[in-house]
Amino acid sequence: MATSKNGLYGHPNGKIGNIVFYVLNGQNVSRTIGDPGKPSRNQLGNQQSMAVTMAFLKRMKEFITVGFELEAAGTVKNAFNLATSYNKKGALQGEYPNISVNYSKVVLSKGDLPVAKDIQLSKADTGVLISWDPSRLDFDYGPDDSVMIMLYHPLRKKETSFLNAARREEGSRFIEIDKEWLEEPIEAYLCFKSANGKRISDSVYVGNLNGEIESPEEKSKKRKYLEVKVRFDQIEADYLRLMHLDRGAHMGTKAFRHLEKEYEVLKKKLDDLPGKPG
Structure with a gap:
């Protein structure tokens, strides 16, 4: 519950719903609390x-x-x-x-x-x-x-x-x-x-x-990224080949669905994996 020392139009102090009001360095501020959900890429x-x-x-x-x-x-x-x-x-x-x-x-x-x-x-x-x-x-x-x-x-x-x-x-x-x-x-x-x-x-x-020398941590990230990229390139080649084979006749098979799932997982993993060259 929030209180307001200056009446109805004063800045509250405390919690209203998922917003907390307080004073920081002499300024009235507020912030949300609780689970904000899955963050966007930005x-x-x-x-x-x-x-x-x-x-x-x-x-x-x-x-x-x-x-x-x-x-x-x-x-x-x-x-x-x-x-x-x-x-x-x-x-x-x-x-x-x-x-x-x-x-x-x-x-x-x-x-x-x-x-x-x-x-x-x-x-x-x-x-x-x-x-x-x-x-x-x-x-x-x-x-x-x-x-x-x-x-x-x-x-x-x-x-x-x-x-x-x-x-x-x-x-x-x-x-x-x-x-x-x-x-x-x-x-x-x-x-x-x-x-x-x-x-x-x-x-x-x-x-x-002495220029820019990579730390062991940076080298490890790049090595991990390269490993995933190599696997993704292999899966992507098979995925695209089956997509066009017999005009997509293989797309309904269990093997294709498994391949498609791995393709999507690896693609998402590469997007979020540090160590990308350049």
Whole structure:
């Protein structure tokens, strides 16, 4: 049962039918409850998009809290909510069930502080070097702006972050990395924050080292998909051959019905199976 503190036209609080009304961050909200039935393909895609985004960003909460703190100020959203919204909309690629992160479009901070020019990423024997042009071309930023750096390791699904990696005027930061990790894919991001903490820049995708190497999980998905695809191709060939044999005379047989059922099951399975090439 729901109650309304502000009379008949006030926002209720509680349950009415299959809708629950409540207050979240000072705002009146509502949501449905109960069994919504079988989700559509679009709904499944939206669910996977959210799951992929959350799984990626949850490892970067500390960096994101700083990166979106100013953007979230004065709104009912928190920094992580904003980061999730930006990246779910703009940093994903593929279609369900093969939705993944497009690392080059990830956003880890939002603001109007200018970034630097000529940002570079290079690998040395014991780590990585991130450099930028420290030249001060105007008075819209200071040489003592702090530099924030995020390194993401896709195979391990781990991050290495530095909230005060260097000052803008230093022009570079060398980061030592374990040799085994150094040979694996690395995605790098950078942003600048003013010394007084009142301004921050948009994050910049610095680049990738060592290319894209598939994880054991991704290899397993592709292998499973290929196995099912090979079987489906065999069944499809037999199914289509019998469909046209003797003008469909075989279509009423038990063998054909069994074949048709397997064809439909495998076709549906391929549609929903992750690991599709490309």
